[in-house]
Amino acid sequence: MAPFAAYLPAEHLDASGLVAAVVAGLVAGHGSPRRLTAQDRTTERAVWGTLEFVLESAVFLLIGLELEAIVRDVQEQRGNPWQALVYASIVVVLVLVLRSGFVGPLIWWMGRRRRRFPELRERINEAQGRVAAAPDHPRSERIGWMLNQKLADLDYFTEAQFGRRAAVVLVWAGMRGAVTLAAAQTLPAETPQRSLLVLIAFVVAVGTLIIQGGTLPWLVGRLGLSGGDPGATERERDELRSHLRTTSRAWLEEQERLDDSILDGAMIERLRRMMEAQESAEPAFDIAQVRRMRLALIDADRAELLRLIDIGTFSSQVIEEQLNRLDAEQIGLELRDHEDD
Numbered sequence: 001m002a003p004f005a006a007y008l009p010a011e012h013l014d015a016s017g018l019v020a021a022v023v024a025g026l027v028a029g030h031g032s033p034r035r036l037t038a039q040d041r042t043t044e045r046a047v048w049g050t051l052e053f054v055l056e057s058a059v060f061l062l063i064g065l066e067l068e069a070i071v072r073d074v075q076e077q078r079g080n081p082w083q084a085l086v087y088a089s090i091v092v093v094l095v096l097v098l099r100s101g102f103v104g105p106l107i108w109w110m111g112r113r114r115r116r117f118p119e120l121r122e123r124i125n126e127a128q129g130r131v132a133a134a135p136d137h138p139r140s141e142r143i144g145w146m147l148n149q150k151l152a153d154l155d156y157f158t159e160a161q162f163g164r165r166a167a168v169v170l171v172w173a174g175m176r177g178a179v180t181l182a183a184a185q186t187l188p189a190e191t192p193q194r195s196l197l198v199l200i201a202f203v204v205a206v207g208t209l210i211i212q213g214g215t216l217p218w219l220v221g222r223l224g225l226s227g228g229d230p231g232a233t234e235r236e237r238d239e240l241r242s243h244l245r246t247t248s249r250a251w252l253e254e255q256e257r258l259d260d261s262i263l264d265g266a267m268i269e270r271l272r273r274m275m276e277a278q279e280s281a282e283p284a285f286d287i288a289q290v291r292r293m294r295l296a297l298i299d300a301d302r303a304e305l306l307r308l309i310d311i312g313t314f315s316s317q318v319i320e321e322q323l324n325r326l327d328a329e330q331i332g333l334e335l336r337d338h339e340d341d
Contacts, residue, residue, distance in 0.1 A: 002028055018183055033306055038327035039334075045324075056178040063181055063202050070202075073195040084196060088203035095204075099174045107167040110157060117154050124150050145311065152312035165223040172219055175208040176201075236318050243308075244301050244322070251300045291333045298330050 003021040010020035032041055074081045124147050131137070131144045184201035187194050305319050305326075 016186075018179075018186055022179075033302065033323060038330040041327050042324075042331060059178045059181045059185070062185070063198070066198075067202065070195045070199050074199055077193070078196065081199070084199040084203055087196075088200045088207060091200060091204050092208060095174065095176070095208075096171060099171045103167050103170050107162050107164070110162055114157060117158055121151070121154055124154075148313070149311045156312065165225055168223060169216070169220060169225065172212055173216060175212050176205040177209060178205075180205045233315075233318065236314060237321070240308075240314050240318050240322060244304065247301060247304045248297050251297060291336065295330060295333055298326050298333075302326055 002024050006020040006024035007017035011017040032044065036044065071081045074084060128144065128147050131140050131147065134140055137143075180201050184198045187197060191197070302323065305323055308314055309316070309319055
């Protein structure tokens with residue numbers, strides 16, 4: 001219901017319902033790890049993965065079904081439907097020029113900024129030292145989070161090394177697609193030259209997908225760009241897993257210090273071995289209680305992953321993989337609890 005809840009009020013206020021639905025999707029995507037259950041998130045990924053494919057295909061299918069009537073309408077109004085091809089070519093060129101005008105200065109600015117990274121890193125490290133020396137300051141936690149985020153940004157841009165060749169790929173990869181067609185379809189029926197506009201959008205979308213999309217691999221190879229270090233992602237996964245083990249150990253140590261903790265020392269030690277070696281619980285322990293504690297550990301790991309997302313320490317790819325793994329493990333534990341009941 002969220003797309004309709006965003007679309008209809010926006011249209012009623014003469015705003016863009018399409019943009020409102022996209023914004024609603026961004027908000028829902030950002031909030032789902034915090035507000036939805038693991039079962040809901042898993043179902044959401046399966047359902048929306050299918051619906052996304054169906055809806056994007058349906059947009060092109062609807063345009064294809066209407067294409068003959070649109071061309072006929074344009075021919076009646078303009079006399080020559082081939083004008084749409086000329087206009088679409090002009091639009092594609094303008095899009096590439098505008099995209100170049102944005103990407104080019106951005107890459108140039110990033111290059112100039114990269115030369116200042118050593119100085120910025122030194123200043124941030126000094127600021128972190130001052131924050132660490134004043135832990136009782138009311139804003140020390142917030143300031144420390146912001147400094148960590150800045151360091152993560154520096155690390156990312158230092159590793160990315162965007163240059164002119166990457167800028168060319170970024171410009172050429174700006175293909176139009178289903179959103180362009182959907183936006184054209186939302187034009188009111190009384191819009192002047194509506195059929196011509198929809199036809200131009202169709203030619204632009206299909207043309208860029210075929211021409212730019214079809215030549216993009218060749219362009220990447222021609223420019224000598226590669227996918228980077230193939231082992232970098234796996235090393236990042238290992239680093240993230242190590243970080244989460246540290247987080248889990250800290251959680252167990254906190255439970256050990258609590259006077260009212262329901263975990264005794266033997267169970268905490270057993271859970272620590274399970275966490276590090278992925279062992280199964282021994283029958284001597286209360287299996288249901290161990291599962292509840294593992295669920296608590298999953299919640300702690302998920303909270304840490306969400307914090308890392310905000311900071312940007314790790315790539316979104318490896319964090320999303322880990323979040324999905326935690327969801328799968330949580331669902332399995334909850335199902336076994338229901339079976340035992």
